[in-house]
Amino acid sequence: MFYFSTKNGLSKSMMFFVSIVILISCSMFNGLSNKAYAQTLWSKPIIKTDDPRIKVTVSQTGLTKGPITIKIDTTRYNNGHNVSNIDNELVFGSVFTYKVKENGFYSFPISAETSDYLHQADFWCSVEVMNIDNRAPVFMHPKTKVDSFSGYMFLSINAKDDLSIRRIKLPDGTYSNYKMDWGTGELLETVQVKKNGKYTFVAEDFAGNNKSYTVTVKNYKKTPLSVKKVTHESTYITGKTLPYAIVTANVGDSRLGYFKADKKGNFKIKLKTKRKAGSSLNVNALDRNLKYVGNTVKVRVN
Template sequence: MKFVFAMIVFMVTISVGSHVSFANSYEPIIHAINPNTTITFSTKKLTNKPVKVTIDTSKYEGGDHYLYDSFSKKIIKSNKITVDISKNDQYNFLPVDKDMDEESVPNYGFWIMIEVRNIDMTKPKIKVLKPTLEFGTGKYRLNFGITDYESGIKSVTRQTSYNSSYPSKEAFMSMDDSMIINRNGRYKVTATDFAGNKAVKYITVTDYKKAPLKVNSFTSKSNYITGKSMKNTWISVYNLNTGYRIAKVKTDSNGKFKASIGKQKTNTKLYVWTWHIPEKYVSASKDITVKR
């Protein structure tokens, strides 16, 4: 083959506009290509596996040449090659005379330039944050943060079966999330990115504790309901038959409370609930049936 030294003249550029989908923004780019050359990729989607790139120059100038790979700095003795690429980068190939050696390859000519950018082999990161108690309800909220600065967070699954998925156009590189738990134990959080990488985090909770709540016995002849909980804590009493709250009182410095509820009919079901409890305690509740 008679190699023609010339500057690049055939250029194909794929630009990513503002309206393309998130996933498409990671597609490989062909920056430059020779006449009668075809380039194919095993996948253009985000992946956590190597991408096979096939470059076929067999119809370029009779095919009487080899291909020089500038990344490995090797001459591949073929005019049609398939290379496994495992790292996002720009890769350049040049048709060269068959009798040329690596040291003689020029810096100019009809270079084939491709940019692979759809490989992500890094798992998302899950960080446990400080748990919080919801104001008023005292529910224990287990908090965690998730980051994935490569291909973005696709979905998060919590052990409580509360799942959330985010479509590609709304991918998050960083987000805070949480789940409500009801006991001490081991909880599982799974985060998956758009390339298919999956991270699993097990979070052990040992500081879950409910506020103490004691309700003294009373009958349908009683006008008051009494008991004990945390000091300076609100106590709400609901009539479950009607769905209305019938009393709201605050415990004293010793945690005792006395709520006026009026006489309630036998078998009426009441719900007694701590509210605005001190920090580090989860709200407690009791279902009470009025006795004769």
């Protein structure tokens, strides 16, 4: 962690940590869970039949990516000697099935084989399907950014789904449990970037659809930083970095000094007290333009 401190109060790195904790807490307690939200967007199939002797069932009543099989059992009507129109074809028998791949309203005529079924049905049954989600989530807006508080680089990406994101598998194999933004229907995920390379995310929805997306990071680079020798007699810490970079010297959470490098990248941090021989300190540098991640050099006092 880098410590680019404010003049008073908490260091900026600590402020960043507190901010992350607050954001996570708000996410945990703001509104319904992703699953509860998803359940507000779909409904169980609605089944109707003109005659109780005609039994209609569906293979899935919960959210599914499909297909769903509609089963019409007419065994109790006319001893099962019936006819129906399934997908524009006349089908004879007692049990009729039909596979549904999309949400919609599906109706079926049922008639006895001996009736005038070509002109008029004896009964009708119907199923309104509203629980199929066969569209996978989508990813969008991947971007990297160096945080001005911590000096770390973060990769953020949005995932969106029609019926809510269940979770996102992160590049390290763990799963996100953040909640969706109800206003946009999106879930924003952020991970720390520690090197150039490929970062793969997998978004899953509650119907079982999933989508993989790989971001290739090529812009990870540390702020150049060199520190000259520090002895127990030194009253300054000097070195070179990027022009106008922010440079701090720290021991643990305590800041020893702060300096803004000049136009040539030179810095000179004044020490209020001389350091003991054998002790160590950290010198941190962060690019003012946030094109580079923060860099730390551990210095041993001679």
